[in-house]
Amino acid sequence: MEVDWSSFHVLAKTSHLVHEGLLSLYPTAQTRPTELPEIFWNKILEMHGQGVMLVLEKRLCATDLKQRNGWLSIPRGQIRANFLTSGEIQALDNREDITISVIEPCLQVRHGLHLQKWNNVRNHFSYVLTKEWTAVTHPIARNRLRKGGLVQLWSFRANGDLCFCLVNVEAPPAAVENMGNQE
Numbered sequence: 001m002e003v004d005w006s007s008f009h010v011l012a013k014t015s016h017l018v019h020e021g022l023l024s025l026y027p028t029a030q031t032r033p034t035e036l037p038e039i040f041w042n043k044i045l046e047m048h049g050q051g052v053m054l055v056l057e058k059r060l061c062a063t064d065l066k067q068r069n070g071w072l073s074i075p076r077g078q079i080r081a082n083f084l085t086s087g088e089i090q091a092l093d094n095r096e097d098i099t100i101s102v103i104e105p106c107l108q109v110r111h112g113l114h115l116q117k118w119n120n121v122r123n124h125f126s127y128v129l130t131k132e133w134t135a136v137t138h139p140i141a142r143n144r145l146r147k148g149g150l151v152q153l154w155s156f157r158a159n160g161d162l163c164f165c166l167v168n169v170e171a172p173p174a175a176v177e178n179m180g181n182q183e
Contacts (some may be wrong), residue, residue: 036154040165043103048158049163052083056153057169065147070134074127074153083155088162092117092127099161104128104136105143105151105168116163129164136166144171 036052044052056078064072088098097114104110114131137145145151145168154165 003022003120036130036152036165037167039107040103040154043078043107043109044156044158044165047103047158047163049158052154052156052165053083053153054152055079055081055083055164056150058152058153060145060147060149062147065137065140065145067134067138070130071135072129072133072153074129076125076127079127081155084162096142100129100161101158101163103135103163105145105166105171108142110136 038053041052056074056170058075058078061073063069084092091098092115095117097116100112100113100115100145102113110114110132111178112132113136116128116130117125119125136143140146143166149171152167152169153155154167156163156165
């Protein structure tokens with residue numbers, strides 16, 4: 001009988017990442033297993049990132065992609081992990097922006113985005129990514145984001161600063177496809 005070592009390697013890597021504090025095992029109400037693709041792990045590690053956790057999995061709506069809007073909504077009710085420090089929560093409550101960086105689905109690191117807290121009626125709120133968000137969504141071909149497309153937003157810390165990683169679940173990273181074309 002032949003042994004499939006790939007599962008063992010994934011388990012060993014996961015155990016190591018948890019031990020090193022690079023992976024969080026917060027319980028979440030997931031409908032299916034969620035795993036950050038290795039190519040994104042490598043990019044996070046290249047940035048000296050740690051404390052990786054899944055913040056959100058959602059289907060993109062039209063307002064997330066409209067150029068004139070320029071924001072990605074992160075509805076409070078869909079957030080799966082406590083990804084903010086108490087200082088960041090206080091800053092957002094005081095209507096201050098937090099400048100963040102995002103690893104795009106194409107693996108390009110985009111700097112200068114802002115995380116904000118938008119209050120709605122009846123004490124409901126959403127977090128939103130603004131500023132450079134339109135550069136992430138357009139041109140559409142680069143990250144292949146589309147209305148109804150499933151994405152995951154992961155958070156991590158690089159040198160203490162909040163960063164995100166956006167994964168287009170339904171499309172392989174463009175960098176992976178480009179590597180395949182070079183062979």
